[in-house]
Amino acid sequence: MKKIFIVLIALVFYSTSVAAVEKFKFKYNLHENLPKKWVTEFENIMDIVQEVMPINENTNHWVKNNMKLMNMKQGYGMDIYAWKRTKNPFPEKRANMKGSCICETNSPAPWVQLDLNPKDLADSRNKIRTYSVIVHEYFHVYQRALSHDKFSDRNSPKWLFEGGAKVLQEIYARQYYKKYLLKSDLQEQKRWSIKKVSKETNLYEKYNTSPQKNGFDSNYAGSAFIVLALVNELKKNNISEQEAFELVFREFWIQRGKKPRGWNWQPAFQNTFGMTVTEFYKRLSKYKRKDLKKILPNKSLKIQDIFS
Template identity: 35%
Template sequence: MYLKHLLRVMLFWLFAMNTTFADAIFDPDTNTIILSHVLAGDGSSQTESIYATNVRITFDEVISAGISWPPLIHPLPWPAEIDFFDTRNQELTISYITTPDRSIERKDVVIKIDSVLGFDYSESIAAGVSDFKFRYVLDESLPVEWRNDFEQIMANLQRDIPIFAKPGWYSMPVFAWKSDAEAPLPFISGACICGGGEGGSYDWMSLEISAWEIENSDIHRYSVVPHEYFHVYQISHADLSGLKWLMEGPAATLESIYVQEHYGVDYFSQAQAPLLSGLVRESPSLYESFSASGEADDNYSGSVFLTLILAEELQNQGFSEAEAYRKIMKDFFWAGPNLNNWESTFAEVFSLSVDSFYSKIANYNLSYEGLLPSEDLTISTIFANH
């Protein structure tokens, strides 16, 4: 009885203070849930979405109780989760929910909402505008200049390459820190879109920024951001995990186009072309595998080479430069390829079989010369709607 009274007092105080909670809070006595961040949408790019904070609701049906989720798998400084209300089927997925005393902690609970009691803030996100939510954890070890540029890069990318939230894929934390500082969490390292392991079944973006790159103003300290962002875009549409050159080639090509457009740096020639290995001409199919291509694909130089040649072959078919890169970076992924059908999808999108494409590689010199995108090619032009 005392515990029930205490919970009521705590919930009343928290409501009154308009506190932004770390995650969803459930009061079993009143059937009330406070959601710190909610995104509502139908999973398409055709209708507006709504983002709201500190939403207070009651519910009348539990569709899925989710799974038990101990706090050690969801530790600080992990940022507050965002929950997703699917407007098509009127279901709310709560990414992580607990009680004030932490006696209940569960992940991916799905409920039907009974009523909305109130909220602190809301905004509409227009149709066609990126509504996928990134949650930044930017370590103070990073210079203010880097943090400012990072936020501008992300704003540019979300404007030009929108990622649309959908059930099961609507938010991701981003951890960034300087390599000579302690990592934000023990299971986070490197630069990747990572998940699983000690981080549980959540996904996150890891940006371990080299201290050397910062101290020597190396452009990779910035180019890594569009590279990893584009992986989130790819994963939004395709399931090609492990298919190396078709994932890494377009991502590494896009990062070079981005820094060429925004920083005036030819990263292709500076950091990718010098690392080319003859293996890419001899056995291009090996670049489908991380292990098979190994060190021969240092900094994804060979994967970029294959991507540039594919763009050249598409232009030989009569497509403009922008159209060729749009087919590679947008149309192919929007076609929804997976590890079972990627070859047929490749042939359908590019009007060229994978084997026929590989047979053409030996006709090209082992060089980026004559293959580089024009300096006036922009990200927004590539991803424009046509």
């Protein structure tokens, strides 16, 4: 009996200590002009992404300190604002918010904003973009957490963090909505140039040098192609597709967190992928536009398999 009692006490302690892991908390600021259906989807998606890619006090010491600071300052980790496109949606919070982003990452309290195009909300195909953008922006918060806030283009290549977010949001959309915009987005000639991607990849390392074709690395198609080529090269080294995506979506950011701030992200790249940046760019230089079909993610790939 005594033994059972001790076991029980140990179990109680164990379960309370597990339950006590504090999560990174978001505050949702959802505009009243949003359709109810979208709000429900938003809440579902946030539950799923936080379960699959958790951010909590055990993530690393940077997250733990950041959570302490933000909880003291505002009682939670980060604001998320969402609205159907309108002028000045939250005048009492911040003036003239525009566009979707994780915004002002250099400020003490960055936030996420989702600016939804009414035309997309009304269109059965593009509606998926208003859902997958939630995954995209949450993923930036995750990259920020793992890398100790070293994911902006002063610290990491833009093609890797934006291309990664684009590929991940499309894998998610395929899995949960059976809609796949990655192939069609990347097939559009006007969105990116294979010559620039394969021969001048370094331009895609920064926002302000990223080649512009009808807008700014339109929908991050060029960056997404580079990410898919990287995964393809990793697969040639006997790494499974799931593992390769895990390296791109998670391990790189953990490795990046361990190195100092600044442009010197190359050692983290080499530690993660087992090849130098120069070597990868050389391999990428051989890619043709038609290779896209061969390097798209497997149709049955699930985000849970990547992050498990």
